[in-house]
Amino acid sequence: MRYLLKPLKLCFRLPLKTYLGSIASFNACTNNMEKLDHKRIVASPTGSLVQKRESHGIDVQQMSQNVGDNSTEQDSTEDVDFISITNNDPVLERKLKILFLEVEVLRQSGLRIPQNVKLCQWKELISMETRSQRRKYLAYLFGIEKKQENRKKKKDEQKQMRDSVGNTFLENTHLTYALGHNTIFLRFYDTTINHFYNNKLIQAMQFSQKIVVDCSYDSHMTSHEAQNCGKQITFMFSDNRAHDNPFDLYLCNASRESNTIKHLVKFIPTLYDCDFPVNITEKSYLDLFPKENIVYLTPHCREELREFDHDAVYIIGAMVDKKNNEPLSLAKAKREGLKMAKLPLDRYLTWGSGGSKSLTLNQVICILLDIRASGSWDKALQHVPRRKIVASDKQETPLTKIGKSDQELHYSFRNKQKHR
Structure with a gap:
């Protein structure tokens, strides 16, 4: 009713x-x-x-x-x-x-x-x-519908602009070159850049360190969260292959019927091609790697990741938890008897009031890429959005008083009373 x-x-x-x-x-x-x-x-x-x-x-x-x-x-x-x-x-x-x-x-x-x-x-x-x-x-x-309409309108405008530029070249014959109107500059196509990045990933599959994305949390997400998760995995793949020394990326527990993988296929249509440089499987990571080398990254555990282990296989849970804040990754790691760690965010950053400490999947892999390459958490944690942390010049004044004795603080207080 x-x-x-x-x-x-x-x-x-x-x-x-x-x-x-x-x-x-x-x-x-x-x-x-x-x-x-x-x-x-x-x-x-x-x-x-x-x-x-x-x-x-x-x-x-x-x-x-x-x-x-x-x-x-x-x-x-x-x-x-x-x-x-x-x-x-x-x-x-x-x-x-x-x-x-x-x-x-x-x-x-x-x-x-x-x-x-x-x-x-x-x-x-x-x-x-x-x-x-x-x-x-x-x-x-x-x-979304308006964005698609604006994108189509922008493409039409760009096409008209290219046609107008082509007509200008036809009018000015002294600007064109012979032999098919070629230029003296080398032209790089998008496919050339794409092949270059994929070649780096193929080398990473042979020699680089393994990293796993656990795609088993689809039942705990809504359809909108699953779509957002698929988009984050797409950005994650893009940021990884653009790095100088990328990881060998594994997508484990990835069922083709899950909403996350369906949305991921929409963003990357060639995901299941035999020559695509990513490892995607429905098997568990326990069937692929030794259990003693696996470290599950979960923000709900107490152990911090102080130093990066180049021999470990780190696992990132593919979950967008905007509504569900349960420690699902912690429970899964305990149930499987795996080692756990969290990024040392609270040790190196001062969070702003009301800001969320959650990070996207592409931000997490960028942090891991930089800490592996440089070994500096100050540089690696630059990928945390600046809007979530407090700048050094805006920190509270009580932090500047750390290290002073009680007598010095009492003396400064008495001087303030005299000036009044």
Whole structure:
């Protein structure tokens, strides 16, 4: 019942005519959805069965016209596979109908709602319990959609600029060279730089130190956190191969069905190619390396990493814990009987008030790369964001009084009283 009331609460903020139009369109959608014809199913080009939206009698564009009477927006729902979302569950079907109406009412209210919502995004929306979660998620999708539009617009502008520059060269024939308009400078393509970096990783796979990314925390993350984790692993791979002496990177417990690996494949489509310079496996690190050489890096343990061990195999947990702050990596390391250590952040840094001490995966590997190369924690911890720590000139005054005797402090206090 609360799913019925939540979208209708929005309608009371609208004029009476708009509200009645919303109710009429909702009743029409309800009557049409109750007369489902599951036989009207067509096969998609990939072979999967996709049930068209027209088979349910839903016309969201007509519904938006009834709500606003002045809407020229495109249809926000694509050909949605309703069976894969609801599994022929009448409760989920009714919830999905109300979700369609809620999205359209939010759009007519002028909120940040994307024009096109994909199948996986509908599944994520229908799994959310509160309206605030759905509104935040829709605003997030709206931002992604606008970024893609701006990126496409920028590419078109760059293409027009290149065409205009080419026309300028055609007009000024004295600026062009012969033999295919070649220049005297050597041209480096992106593929050349890419091959150069990959060649360093291939050498690291033969001679460099091993480092492991534990990808077994997918069940403890939300879909948004898993996407963020996949992006951080992408940055981690990029920063590692750009270093002068990179690690040999292992992705262990990496199941292809996990959300983290699915998002990682979206960022790196050639991840599972045979010539891609990364070790990805579904096996555990206990099956690949000796147990006595493994050191699990977890921020919840007490032992600090004072000196970098060049013979150890360090493990980094691939987890983004924005909501779940449980010491999962500590519990796993204790359960497997592994040695544990944490980065000496509190020993070398002064944290600001209210700042989080959590670091991203790419920041952790940059710290390990620099401490291995230089042996200096002052240089390695420069990868910690400056916004999280207190600058040396802004530290509190009581820290400057450390080392003074009580008599000196009492003498300075008496001098201040005399000056007053």
